[in-house]
Amino acid sequence: MTASDVWYTDFHNHLIPGVDDGSQDAEHSAGALAAFRRAGVRQVVVTPHFDGSLTQQPERRAQRLAELDTGWQVLRGVVEADAAVFGSPLQVERGAEVMLDIPDPDFSDARIRLAGTSFVLVEFPMMQLPPANAALAIGLIRRGGWIPIVAHPERYRNLDSLAPLGEFIAAGALLQVNAGSLLGDYGPKAQERAREILGRGLASFVCSDYHARGEPHTAGFARMLGEAGFSEQASLLLGVNPARMLNGDMPVAVPPMATATAAGAPWWKRILG
Ligand SMILES: [Fe+2]
Known part of the structure; x- marks a missing residue:
């Protein structure tokens, strides 16, 4: 690949x-x-940070959305110029990465959902999972009619086992791992958690969380999995499932990688040597 x-x-x-x-x-x-x-990457949904609590403060909410609207218009111009240079347009849509500084933000404004679909990208504050009731927030969002995608769960500093993620999934969440986590960008603990999450097939999506510095790790992640014999998983995580989300469709299951190598070395050792 x-x-x-x-x-x-x-x-x-x-x-x-x-x-x-x-x-x-x-x-x-x-x-x-x-x-x-x-x-x-040919389809992009941009996801600026947005505090969920703003949805309960009309003035500050309007101010933040106005900032994002202005930046979005600038980006539209950049996208058009890019299409002229390369001779083919990228599909660039709008979304947000919503911080759950309250458990139940109001997602009724399409600008803070992913490309206007029912899917919402959420993260918990301070890179820490709340000590209790994190899954309650997931359930509240789901009951509100939205489908929460938890961004980079592997990066939470207090994620010492995968048990909380099982609770999130049971409450109706989907998981999105950062491509760079597997390559060690966020340190050994996040790398280890990423291996476990991907190894067990718990993540539906892998994205870049690209901050416009250096290169996004999308291609490197695909190459790494492909060389280890997991091209199917790479294709599902980076291509098929994110594209389904963009169409408003639920992701398909991603086969666990850990069991695929039961007879040999753990899959990440094959990948990382
Ligand atoms: Fe992000």
Whole structure:
């Protein structure tokens, strides 16, 4: 599998210029779109940070959405210029990475959902899972009619076992792992958790969480899995399932990788040597 013969869909990244810790200006965003092209990404949903509590504060909510609207218009111009340069348009849609600083944000505004679908990308504050009732928040969102996708669960500093993730899934959440986690970008603990989550087939999606610096790790992740004999999983995680989400469809199951290597070394040892 190479970047040139497959297309990926990335729905977790920070490419709207000047609105968060990702891209800082239009030029930066243009470089990031070109980097996505090199990585084989052809469909993008941009997800600037948005605090869920803002949905309960009308004035601050309007202010933040106005900032995002302005940045989005700048990005639209960048996308058009990119299409002119490369001769084919990328599909770029809008979303948000919503912080659950309250358990039940109001997701009725399509601008904070993923491309206007029922899917919402959520994270817990401070890279820590709440000491209790985190799954309660997932259930509340689900009962509100939305489908929560938990961003980078492997990165939570207090995730010492996969048990909380089982509770999230039971409460109706889907999991999105960052491509860079498996490559060690966020340290050994996140890398270990990513191996476990992917090994057991618990994640439905892998995205870049690209902040417009360096290269997104999409292609590197696909290459790593492909070389280890898990091209099917790479295709599902990076391509098929994110594209289904964009169409409003639930993901298909991703076969566990751990069991596929039961007779030999653990799959990550084959991948990481
Ligand atoms: Fe993010």
